[in-house]
Amino acid sequence: MSELTQQFKQFAAEHGAALVGIAPPERFADWPAEHSPMSIAPEARAVVAIGLRITRGTLRGNEEGTNFNTYGVFGYAWLDSDFVSLTTFECAEYLEDNGWEAAPLFPFPTEAYPQGIAVRKGAPAPNVYPDFARVAVACGLGEIGINGDLLTPRFGPRQRIQLILTDAPLDPDPLCEEKVCRECLACAESCPLGAVSVTEFDELTVAGKTMRVAKIDYAKCRVCQNGACPNKYHAAGRPDRLGAICNRTCVDALEARGAVGNTFENPFRVRQPWGIDATGQLVDVPVKPMAEQLDKERE
Numbered sequence: 001m002s003e004l005t006q007q008f009k010q011f012a013a014e015h016g017a018a019l020v021g022i023a024p025p026e027r028f029a030d031w032p033a034e035h036s037p038m039s040i041a042p043e044a045r046a047v048v049a050i051g052l053r054i055t056r057g058t059l060r061g062n063e064e065g066t067n068f069n070t071y072g073v074f075g076y077a078w079l080d081s082d083f084v085s086l087t088t089f090e091c092a093e094y095l096e097d098n099g100w101e102a103a104p105l106f107p108f109p110t111e112a113y114p115q116g117i118a119v120r121k122g123a124p125a126p127n128v129y130p131d132f133a134r135v136a137v138a139c140g141l142g143e144i145g146i147n148g149d150l151l152t153p154r155f156g157p158r159q160r161i162q163l164i165l166t167d168a169p170l171d172p173d174p175l176c177e178e179k180v181c182r183e184c185l186a187c188a189e190s191c192p193l194g195a196v197s198v199t200e201f202d203e204l205t206v207a208g209k210t211m212r213v214a215k216i217d218y219a220k221c222r223v224c225q226n227g228a229c230p231n232k233y234h235a236a237g238r239p240d241r242l243g244a245i246c247n248r249t250c251v252d253a254l255e256a257r258g259a260v261g262n263t264f265e266n267p268f269r270v271r272q273p274w275g276i277d278a279t280g281q282l283v284d285v286p287v288k289p290m291a292e293q294l295d296k297e298r299e
């Protein structure tokens with residue numbers, strides 16, 4: 001690893017980054033111009049994904065159904081807009097202090113495109129934004145799971161990502177070889193609205209890495225009362241589902257199977273989860289705490 005890359009990663013870690021991944025421009029060669037990071041900074045030599053964890057305790061109030069505000073701020077609003085963005089900005093400053101241009105990017109939703117007209121022939125209209133989960137895969141941080149969200153070997157679905165596009169010659173990271181999603185479908189089975197298909201899947205390829213993703217009815221996620229939040233940047237964007245029962249079930253499923261590096265003394269899910277259907281009524285969720293389920297399978 002070059003000295004610059006090593007020192008940059010060390011700086012990022014010392015300034016709060018739990019995850020750093022670097023992709024070369026070639027990994028985006030087949031991306032449409034309107035969603036390619038390379039359209040924003042054509043001279044960039046590296047795309048950097050920086051992630052901070054959603055702490056497991058941030059999900060506790062959602063899991064118990066007793067406090068949604070903690071996740072709303074420490075897991076979503078502040079985490080993204082204050083904590084991840086501060087680390088990302090400091091990392092951009094580090095690169096610029098060393099003579100390299102660094103453009104930071106926050107996760108504005110791709111669904112809100114376009115927002116203006118193209119200013120030169122062959123250029124896409126503004127505002128170009130890539131899908132951040134896919135960029136994170138291209139940067140080697142993890143994979144897209146059956147649930148349609150980024151899963152990393154360290155935190156499963158518990159992280160938020162921002163990006164830096166830079167002309168610094170940073171060394172790329174390899175794609176993540178580890179299979180994180182166990183394709184257990186527990187996320188789909190736990191959804192009280194049936195938004196995640198258990199029979200229909202799409203194949204998604206990013207930088208040559210192919211993943212299987214369930215067909216997801218995001219219209220249902222938009223009205224979900226099980227811990228989902230509206231997209232905070234634009235109404236057209238996909239809702240935030242990381243605190244919803246589907247992803248909390250994934251957290252429990254991955255931990256119970258020893259599939260994530262960030263481990264805990266006690267299981268995440270300690271009682272039967274709650275669920276609310278499309279009419280706003282409490283319903284039974286046909287998913288038990290995973291530790292309990294696995295104990296039964298072992299008997």
Ligand code: SF4
Pocket residue numbers: 145146147148180181182183184185186187188249250251253254
């Ligand atoms: S709950 Fe299971 S199938 Fe769903 S994303 Fe997590 S590991 Fe994959």
Ligand code: SF4
Pocket residue numbers: 190191192193194195196220221222224225226228241244245246247
């Ligand atoms: S966000 Fe809600 S509706 Fe969408 S998959 Fe998750 S639990 Fe189901």
